[in-house]
Amino acid sequence: MSGSLTPTALARLLGQWHHGNAPAYRELADVVRLLVLDGRIPLGTALPSERTLSATLAVSRTTVTAAYSSLREQGFLSSGQGTRGRTCLPRTAYAGEKGRDSGAGLSGAPGLAVPDGVIDLAYASLPASGEAVHQAFAAALTELPALLPGFGYDALGVPGLREAIAGHYSDAGVPTTAGQILVTSGAQHALNIVLRALVGKQDKVLVEQPTYPNALDAIRATGCRVVPVPLPPASERGWDLDATESALMQHRPRMAYTVPDFHNPTGRLMPDAQRRRLVRAAAVSGTVVVVDETLRELNLDGGTTAPLASFSPAVVSIGSLSKSHWAGMRTGWIRASESLIQRFAAVRTTMDLGGPVVEQLAAAHLVRSLADPLPARLSALRENRAALLELLKVHLPRWEAERPDGGLAVWCRLPYPGSTALTVIAPELGIRLAAGPRFGVGGVFENFLRIPFTLPPDQLETAVLALRAAQDRLEAAPQLRRTLRDSPVAAIA
Ligand SMILES: Cc1ncc(COP(=O)(O)O)c(C=O)c1O
Known part of the structure; x- marks a missing residue:
């Protein structure tokens, strides 16, 4: 149970709630509901009594009573007998004014705590690729007995998997030994290890603007100073290497984080000439380039580029099976010089002592035949895109969608700065979104939205119709753009 809100505190949060576009009780209930969804009124907070709130807001008591009953009916306010109602979330998906979803609560999909019937566009991720993952685990179980006599700890990773990953890089034109590989629990874990080893509070880290939100959060968490370099507009494609070079020279950042292979969220592919310039400029400024290749296999248009590490041995590469096979593998890696890998392994043991063995054995099978499930996956993604x-x-x-070269999402420019407001309204219309500002530094991208194409076309149609409905609501009540400015804290991938 959380605290309570005084009428004055609630009035302050409500701001200009009454605009006369709908009955006052509806407008009041709408803004309270959005404040709850937005996290600005914590769950379990007791709302003021009807009498005190009506006096503070200078509205009739009937208005507050009707607003509270509407919130109760929608599942956003508990119905405590004789006590003040406390804020809560509906147990089933709220289906707007037309009626409540009678669905059976949370979906059974592991990792996706999303109410049934809600389309999740905050995750750009796919289900496991066909039978490949299942078969890899079956094979892993037959290999497990040979490893059971060991301790089961290996901060660097199971040798067979490290060899398979090294082989994958060598085949792609970057000669690599198993000693240059550290196996991690996914790319996000890998980035955290690299950050902890390389970056201190006084350092600067260069990032693309926009970039992958979880990476940005991890970089910010080091306490370093983030140096964002904007990507050029969709019409120009590619990266702005002039801006990157001058930021590198001016700030001399300790590290640069880049996603050149189907950049998240734009889906762009960095041309080889720009890759060359990037690593050259970083060498001059003394910056370690950390390349996130999580999406590299999702090459939808067959564009050919060399892995960034082929341009310089100093590049630190991060990879993962999350997008090529399944995020549930929780398997990723770091490729770097052997000495850096030893440093990373020492840092890793401050967080965990190694990855689970069966997952690594299964991952080795998947990496050895990495390309096998890709044709089917890519052809479905092309159709979805x-x-x-x-x-x-x-x-x-009026939305301007940038056609991605690869990856899993489309980055859209909106005709108005309403990305956060759309994100807050969206669950009510059956979709979950990641607001544009999550992808940038300094609250920018309020007029952008990332929309994944990981769903089949019929579900994408439902999602786009819901987006249209959300937009219509926003246009009918433009004040929501002002009241709903904070991005909801929600999981994104
Ligand atoms: C660019 C990028 N890096 C890292 C990740 C996270 O990868 P993992 O699941 O391996 O931690 C994602 C997931 O969406 C991503 O898009």
Whole structure:
């Protein structure tokens, strides 16, 4: 149970809530509900009594009573007998004014605590690739007995997996030994290890603007200073290497984090000439380039580029099976010089002592035949991408969608700065979104939204129609853009 809100504190949070576009009780309930969804009124908070709130807001008591009953009916306010109602979330998906979802609560999909019927566009991730993952685990179990006599700890990773990953880099034109590989629990874990080993509070870290939100959060968590370098507009494609070079020379950052292979969220692919310039400029400024290749296998248009590490032995590469196979593998890696890998391993043992063995044995099978499930995955993604771009053109013609070269999402420019407000309204319309500002530094990208095309076309159509409905609501009540400025804290991938 949390605290309580005084009428004055609630009035302050409500701001200009009454605009006369709907009955006063509806407007009041709407803004309270959005404040709860937004996290600005914590769950379990007791709202003021009807009498005191009506006096403070200078509205009739009937208005507050009706607003509170509407919130109760929608599942956002508990119905304590004789006590003040406390804020809560609906136990089933809230389906707007038209009626409550009678669905059976949370979906059974592991890792996705999303109410049934809600389409999750905050995650750009796919289900496991066909039978490959299952078969890899079956094979891993037959290999397990040979490892059971050992301790089961290995901060660097199971040797067979390290060899398989090294082989993958060598095949891609970057000669690599198993000693240059550290196995991690995914790319996010890998980035945290690299950050902890390389970056201190006084350092600067260069990032692309926009970039992958969880990486940004991890970089910020080091306490370092973040140096964002904007990507050029969609019409120019690529990266702005002039801006990158001058930021490197001016700030001399300790580290630069880049996603050149199907950049998240734009889906762009960095041309080889720009890769060359990037590593050259970083060598001059004394910056360690950390390349996140999590999305590298999701090459939708067949563009050919060399892995960034092929341009300089100083590059630190991060990879993962999360997008090529399944995020549930929780398996990723770092490729770097052998001496850096030893440093990373020492840092890793401050966080954990190694990855689970069966997962690593299974991952080794997947890495050895990395390309096998990709054709089917890529062809479905191409179809989804085409469907999403067409749906956006038809239903949201004023949104400018950038056609991605690869990856899993489309980065859209909105005709107004309402990304956060759309994100807050969205669950009510059956979708979950990641607000544009999550992808940038300094609250920018309020007029951008990332939309994954990981769902089949029929579900994408439902999602785009819901986006259209959310947009219509926002246009009917533009004040929501002002009241709903803070990005909800929610999981994104
Ligand atoms: C660019 C990028 N890096 C890292 C990750 C996280 O990867 P993992 O699941 O391996 O931690 C993602 C997931 O969406 C991503 O898009």
